[in-house]
Amino acid sequence: MLNELKERVKNLVKTNTEPPRLTMRVCMLGARGVGKTSVITSLYNSQKAAVAGTQLFLVADGDTQAILENKKNLLMGMFTGLHDEGDLVTESGLPGDSGESLFQFTYGMNTERINIDLEIRDYPGEYLRSEADTVAAYIREADAVIVAIDTPCLMEADGRYHAGKNRPELVTDFLREHLASDGEKLVLLVPLKCEKYYREGRIDEVTKRVEAEYAGLISHLKGLRDDETGKRSVCCVIAPIQTLGSVVFESFQTGPDGAVEEISTKDGLPLPAKINYRYAAANAAYEPKYCEQPLFYLLAFVSMQYRQAQEQKNAGGILNKLREALRLIPHIDDFMLEIALLGHRRLDSAQGYKVLCGRGRIGG
Numbered sequence: 001m002l003n004e005l006k007e008r009v010k011n012l013v014k015t016n017t018e019p020p021r022l023t024m025r026v027c028m029l030g031a032r033g034v035g036k037t038s039v040i041t042s043l044y045n046s047q048k049a050a051v052a053g054t055q056l057f058l059v060a061d062g063d064t065q066a067i068l069e070n071k072k073n074l075l076m077g078m079f080t081g082l083h084d085e086g087d088l089v090t091e092s093g094l095p096g097d098s099g100e101s102l103f104q105f106t107y108g109m110n111t112e113r114i115n116i117d118l119e120i121r122d123y124p125g126e127y128l129r130s131e132a133d134t135v136a137a138y139i140r141e142a143d144a145v146i147v148a149i150d151t152p153c154l155m156e157a158d159g160r161y162h163a164g165k166n167r168p169e170l171v172t173d174f175l176r177e178h179l180a181s182d183g184e185k186l187v188l189l190v191p192l193k194c195e196k197y198y199r200e201g202r203i204d205e206v207t208k209r210v211e212a213e214y215a216g217l218i219s220h221l222k223g224l225r226d227d228e229t230g231k232r233s234v235c236c237v238i239a240p241i242q243t244l245g246s247v248v249f250e251s252f253q254t255g256p257d258g259a260v261e262e263i264s265t266k267d268g269l270p271l272p273a274k275i276n277y278r279y280a281a282a283n284a285a286y287e288p289k290y291c292e293q294p295l296f297y298l299l300a301f302v303s304m305q306y307r308q309a310q311e312q313k314n315a316g317g318i319l320n321k322l323r324e325a326l327r328l329i330p331h332i333d334d335f336m337l338e339i340a341l342l343g344h345r346r347l348d349s350a351q352g353y354k355v356l357c358g359r360g361r362i363g364g
């Protein structure tokens with residue numbers, strides 16, 4: 001958000017008196033069908049519940065409301081009808097989205113006329129190859145990058161399907177190339193479908209496995225410094241979530257010979273032909289968990305950027321102009337205070353959450 005504003009302020013012409021409209025941008029990367037749209041659905045519903053009772057509200061704009069409503073109905077449909085604990089979940093089998101998707105929201109304040117837009121774009125994994133320039137350009141603008149990780153593929157069968165599904169090398173190389181030191185970023189590594197590991201008390205194993213499998217990426221992010229201040233420019237966090245809450249990984253589908261039925265990616269990596277999930281309880285319901293957390297982190301990150309811009313009172317040049325631009329927005333202080341309060345509700349080092357670097361970027 002402030003990166004974008006800094007860009008604009010760099011070219012600020014004195015005649016510009018319109019208050020700038022602030023937008024937080026999130027880029028979500030993840031395999032086809034890993035559950036990106038489902039996560040955004042759960043994230044929106046959880047965040048809407050989280051802001052209830054605060055001064056803030058969150059609304060979905062444009063087509064987003066209808067798309068997410070539709071997706072929510074599909075997800076809830078997985079829980080209709082009678083089922084017993086252990087019954088296999090029948091997948092809706094609906095096709096995913098054809099390419100990138102755009103989701104637009106606005107955070108507003110009940111008492112004042114002020115708002116910040118939130119934009120989330122998701123890109124399927126293969127876009128890192130076929131549409132590299134588009135994704136790279138968006139990442140440059142974005143405040144946060146979410147790397148969605150299929151957890152059963154990471155954890156089961158000794159991680160045999162991790163490379164084919166999650167493409168850790170592709171993601172690492174891409175972010176190495178396109179996350180430069182000149183922009184402050186929040187990078188969230190988000191293991192999805194973690195229900196099984198939470199229930200078995202093994203969520204810390206998931207965190208450790210993410211750290212090991214993404215070690216190259218993490219060490220690169222730790223090394224990125226702000227050109228001006230020499231401080232870490234990236235905050236990187238492992239943030240596991242449960243998109244559905246009461247459906248757990250059961251098995252990779254096996255054939256008559258008892259071996260896992262496999263398919264192969266174009267470049268020859270193995271993938272399971274089918275993944276079975278089961279209900280964790282009789283008449284389980286749609287109850288996502290921790291889905292509000294990625295946005296709490298984003299809000300903590302953005303409010304910290306704001307605070308730092310405010311604190312550098314005697315800074316010259318760009319920061320000074322940035323502060324002037326922010327001052328044009330009425331009630332921004334009150335609003336940012338509310339944002340910061342929500343940001344404090346993030347899980348820190350519990351339930352598999354771990355801040356790997358750049359803690360100062362989210363307020364310590």
Ligand SMILES: Nc1nc2c(ncn2[C@@H]2O[C@H](COP(=O)(O)OP(=O)(O)OP(=O)(O)O)[C@@H](O)[C@H]2O)c(=O)[nH]1
Pocket residue numbers: 030031032033034035036037038039075089091092093094095096097098124192193242243244245247277
């Ligand atoms: N068991 C289980 N299934 C899930 C979960 N999240 C999503 N699904 C299912 O996985 C399928 C794909 O989910 P989407 O959210 O559409 O995945 P996507 O990453 O947006 O897919 P594309 O848009 O095709 O790239 C859907 O049929 C969901 O019902 C989850 O946490 N657990």
Ligand SMILES: [Mg+2]
Pocket residue numbers: 036037038096097101122
């Ligand atoms: Mg999708």
